[in-house]
Amino acid sequence: MSSDQVQAGGLTVTLRGAVRDAAQSALEKLRADRVASRLAAKDATLWGPAAEPEASIRLGWVDLPERSRALLPQIDEIARAKREAGLDRVVLAGMGGSSLAPEVIAASRGARLVTLDTTDAQQVRRAIETDLERTVVVVASKSGGTIETDSHRRAFEQAFTDAGIDPVERIVVVTDPGSPLAELAAERGYPTVLADPNVGGRYSALSAFGLVPSALAGVDVAALLDEAAALAATLAEDTNPALVLGAALGGFGGHDKVVLAGDTPVGLGDWIEQLVAESTGKDGVGLLPVVVEGTSAPGFTPGPDTHLVVYGETEPQAPETADTVVTGPLGAQFLAWEYATAVAGRLLAINPFDQPNVQESKDNTKALLESSGSGDLPTGTPLLTDGAVEVYASEAAGLADAKDLSSVLQSLLRSVPEDGYLAVMAYLDRDAAGDGNAAALRSALAALTPRPVTFGWGPRFLHSTGQYHKGGPANGVFVQITGDVADDLAIAGKPYSFSRLQLAQALGDFNALAERSRPTVRLHLRDRAAGLEALTRALGDLRP
Template sequence: MSSDQVHAGNLTVTLRDAVRAPADAAKARLAEDGAAARLAARDATLWGPEAEAEAAVRLGWVDLPRTSRALLPELDRLVAEKRAAGLDHVVLAGMGGSSLAPEVITATRGAELTTLDTTDPQQVGRAIADRLATTVLVVSSKSGGTVETDSHRRAYEQAFTDAGIDPAERIVVVTDPGSPLAELAAERGYRTVLADPEVGGRYSALTAFGLVPSALAGVDVASLLDEADALVPSLSADSGNPALELGAALGGFTGHDKVVLAGATPVGLGDWIEQLVAESTGKSGRGLLPVVVEAAAAPGFTPAPDTHLVAFAESGTPQVELADTLVSGPLGAQFLAWEYATAVAGRLLGIDPFNQPNVQESKDNTKALLERAGDGPLPAGTPLLVDGAIEVYSADVALLEGAKDVGDVLTTLLRAVPEAGYLAVMAYLDRVGDAAAADLRPVLAARTPRPVTFGWGPRFLHSTGQYHKGGPQNGVFLQITGDVVADLPVPDRPYTFGRLQMAQALGDLGALSDRGRPAVRLHLRDRAAGLARLRQALEQLEA
């Protein structure tokens, strides 16, 4: 299998034969429009008149390798202050773009960071109970009104106060200028670092959102900017531009709209790319579906006519036998290259890569459910069947007609996936305590030729949730919820974390059902027993 490489700075993109010709054709179209130079110059007209207003205030990421250096002295002072106070346990409360990049940065650089991007009361409670005496909490929200992050802040404020600790000594806020969170932080004396308001959340890896928690955790964030800056000189060129090459491969490989992401390093990069690509392109009934797999030769991965396998690595050429596209380079360069490539793919796909028109819908559904229910039970419905510790629910009763157990339910869902479709597993559970839920993805993938994605709820609502509702109508959805053993109140709010989590699950399921997407909810009355039964039922299905 032959291949061609494009290298600049510290990044190499390699395209195999299958994608070479369509990528070259896409690059020719981009060159005719001067797209590379226009993007590097922050030309907001690249994505058409309907996207221009949004793009005009969302292109600050292009210059971040240099503009973010202004933050470094402030970060040095902040880190020194917190270290002098003996605060060495860093907790990040943030969702989507506010949490995914710092998680990748710290994991790749070998630093410890506790990420709270969940409403599961067991996971939140465990974090609060861990080393509170030496904890510094980073509250990170671009809008300043993210319900999950607001709930985390409230819970930690209460915990600090109960322990005789002044929250102002422990809380660092990262937000946009003028946000409600910025105003609250000023009132309460919280240390605040303001981010660039002209950078959207999913493009914010090299802003304060990515750098503040990473620096507090002990990462040399200046090196990230150096790695990204090495790529900058190539970004305005029509040739010798690996980021343009990647964008042409993503957006120009017509008919290959399932992008399978494989790679062990940088650690967790696939999850960050997933949000960037899904939320940027999944709209107007089209888009690219990222599918993060466990390894380059993940169990159950079968190349399909609509699948584009992309492998990534920090250095050297990742050896992936089936990969169509290979991206090699350090983390800072990867961040900038993927952001650039996603913007280029948006141009080729004819969509606005900076808006997220369907993200708000599930949030509105959650709020409405909580308000309508008041103090009463949430409208969870009546189970269609019960199999041991698992209750089965679906708004589409006909979908599961004749199903007698969980094995029948899974068989029905797998058969419901259309020829060009995919299966999404959405687990509203404890990402740590219920980690076995993620192991279901490769087992399911081994039993269908179609792609299978996995997301932790509500985290994925800020990621693939946009694609599920705004992208092509070819998804089938398996939602997993679970009983809460020890709930946790959200201070000064009329709901607990467990109630909020269930309302988010039901709200999102309602949004999918309203669109006619086949969807089933499995509720685990006992989480460990339910996951074990689910795994057993899966293994009994024929591969």
């Protein structure tokens, strides 16, 4: 298969076949409009008049590889002080762009970082009760009001106080200037690193949000900035590989499912997923990232609307069916994908910096918590109960004739449109031996349908693919998985617990999808282990 390869600044992008041809046509338009040089110069007019106000305060990421170096002395001082105090276990409390980048940085550099981006009581409790005497917590929130992160902070403050530990010695804050969290941190004396307010959360990998927790975990973040800076020096050129990647993503007409596979950098696919989905999934259009387990995984097959991307720090083993191969170090990958996503936004004629549908589920969650008071949340009546699994369904799901779990799953698979996808969203404990097996449902379902299947942990996906689910093309079918909580955890100063918050988030998003007539099913596990086993058996019954 013929291919074109572009290399600069440590990054190589290889395009093949139809993607190469489509990208070439898109590149001609981009070059005629001087997009490369204008984007490097932070030209906020690139995405049209409607997007200009937002873009004008969201382009600070373009030169972060250099500007973030000013933060290094403060970050180094904080990290050194915590290490000298014997605090070698780092917990990051953050959501979406505030957590995914440092999780990738730490994993790819072999550093230990505990990422807490959940409201699952079991997972939060384990993070608190493990080695508290050695723990430092990074509380990261751009807005300073993220409900999950605020809940984590309250829980850790209570735990430290109960253990006779001053929270001031253990909590480090990363937030935007003037946020409620910045004000609270100043009042309580928490060490605080202020991030650039002109950088959106999902573009913040090379900002304080990515650097602070990574440095505390022992990563050489200056080297990460060096990797990005090498690519940044080429971004004004209309032959740079990030521009080519953007042309391939946004110019490959009709191919709106971007399948992502790669072994290194570890976890990069999850970070790309939130960047691309939240940036492009709006106004009824978008690019759906589908993170798969490898190039031989179910779902990594050519399709009429599928763009297959393989990434790696070094040249990955990419099958001939791969349309695009992206090779380079982590710092360059971060900057390249941010740049390419912004370019794809121009080609798709959308604003890549807003997230108009993310707030809806947050508002629904708040309304449910407030309206229900101390009573039960309005879960509705199950359509049916099959052993340990209760099945709830929106009207659009069309499951009135379903008799058991197998028939529910079969109907869902059949209902996915020819141009659609199936999304699985698990509000469970992703680090637990049992609950963590829920991730295997993606490949099990993908083996039963030719359509793409995505998987997301709730509520973290609400800060990424949740935007695409509600704002992108109306061709998704959705499966929520929730579960009973055996050992709940209170949230200090709040009238609700973690399990109540978690369920309210699931119900809030269920309602947002149902109101759009998206086929949506909630599978509630009355016993988590038994329920997941039942799901696995039901899927096995469907295999030919």
